[in-house]
Amino acid sequence: MFNLELFGLKLNTDYIGRNFMYFEEIDSTNTFLLNKENTIDISGTVVLAEFQTKGRGRMDRVWKSDSAQNLTFSILFYKEPEIFKYLNFLNFSSTLAVAVSLENLYQLKPELKWPNDILISKKKTCGILIESVTNKNKIEKVVVGIGINVNQNYFKGDYNYPPTSIRIELGKEVEREKLLAEVLNNLEEFIEKMKTNRNHILNEWKSRCKMIGEKISIKQNDTIQFGIFDDIDENGFLILKTKTGLEKITAGDLIPQ
Numbered sequence: 001m002f003n004l005e006l007f008g009l010k011l012n013t014d015y016i017g018r019n020f021m022y023f024e025e026i027d028s029t030n031t032f033l034l035n036k037e038n039t040i041d042i043s044g045t046v047v048l049a050e051f052q053t054k055g056r057g058r059m060d061r062v063w064k065s066d067s068a069q070n071l072t073f074s075i076l077f078y079k080e081p082e083i084f085k086y087l088n089f090l091n092f093s094s095t096l097a098v099a100v101s102l103e104n105l106y107q108l109k110p111e112l113k114w115p116n117d118i119l120i121s122k123k124k125t126c127g128i129l130i131e132s133v134t135n136k137n138k139i140e141k142v143v144v145g146i147g148i149n150v151n152q153n154y155f156k157g158d159y160n161y162p163p164t165s166i167r168i169e170l171g172k173e174v175e176r177e178k179l180l181a182e183v184l185n186n187l188e189e190f191i192e193k194m195k196t197n198r199n200h201i202l203n204e205w206k207s208r209c210k211m212i213g214e215k216i217s218i219k220q221n222d223t224i225q226f227g228i229f230d231d232i233d234e235n236g237f238l239i240l241k242t243k244t245g246l247e248k249i250t251a252g253d254l255i256p257q
């Protein structure tokens, strides 16, 4: 059971996580916050669920997570034009917030996989799904959904990418409350940085992305493109060096070769 008091003691933010909603079971924390019927309009609201019956991943995949072992949560950003201008950087800030937390708390060496996965020992330990709601062509809310495999010891069934958890990598159980607070503390800091110094965010991100310079393929729907991962540009797009030149990739699944 998640200890709200312990979490509160470690939370050091101005607004992220100050409005906190806890569910033992929900369909999906992202779906809940995106739902037009809910009237939650407090930016920084965090919704945490012990279990999601319809947890969602990128590309319409399912996000599977055992009950009360991991962290599955979403953060709402409501009417924040300064943040919505740079959604790719919100993506980078979110992955960095998780990666830096794993470094600070457990001395792990996470690797970032474009666009927003976090790997440890080349296996996936965290995935992020960012979704938005628009009204009259204007973004009204953005929901950052984060799933971190924390204390789950076994992963049964099929996964798009081989999974792991912090517990498996460290060889011991960790405190989810402390980790969630650390992630939210770091996220708020990175979001402030993103408003003034996006280069810093990009450099921090790239320094943890070990696949730059390597042969990769990118799968988008039914097409696969092969090439060398040349760089990430200032908008957060992947630059792929192919036989015919440099291509800008805006979305897709990266498959290492």
Ligand code: BTN
Pocket: 027, 028, 029, 030, 031, 052, 054, 055, 056, 057, 058, 059, 061, 063, 071, 072, 073, 074, 117, 126, 127, 128, 129, 145, 146, 147, 148
């Ligand atoms: C991915 O790697 O495909 C993204 C996974 C995102 C999972 C999180 S868990 C909390 C939030 N609620 C969801 O339904 N999905 C996100």
